[in-house]
Amino acid sequence: MIRLIAAAGFVVAVATSALAITPAPVPEDGMTTQVAYGCGPFRTRIAGRCVARTTVRQTRRMVRRGYRRGYR
Numbered sequence: 001m002i003r004l005i006a007a008a009g010f011v012v013a014v015a016t017s018a019l020a021i022t023p024a025p026v027p028e029d030g031m032t033t034q035v036a037y038g039c040g041p042f043r044t045r046i047a048g049r050c051v052a053r054t055t056v057r058q059t060r061r062m063v064r065r066g067y068r069r070g071y072r
Helices: 002-019 053-065
Strands: 043-046 049-052
Touching: 043 053, 049 053
Parallel strands: none
Antiparallel strands: 043 049
């Protein structure tokens, strides 16, 4: 029980000290890549809006099959 309390105290001490560190600046050397432009998992940015990847696939499928809005 004492080990558990000591381990929990150590974790809290490390976590609080990690929050006090200022983040390092990101170098602008072209080696970093923005991932999904901040849209989140399973989403991508199209025409300035975040959309689900499944929506993109379904839209392409409907275009290939000749669906139009208002019909069917």
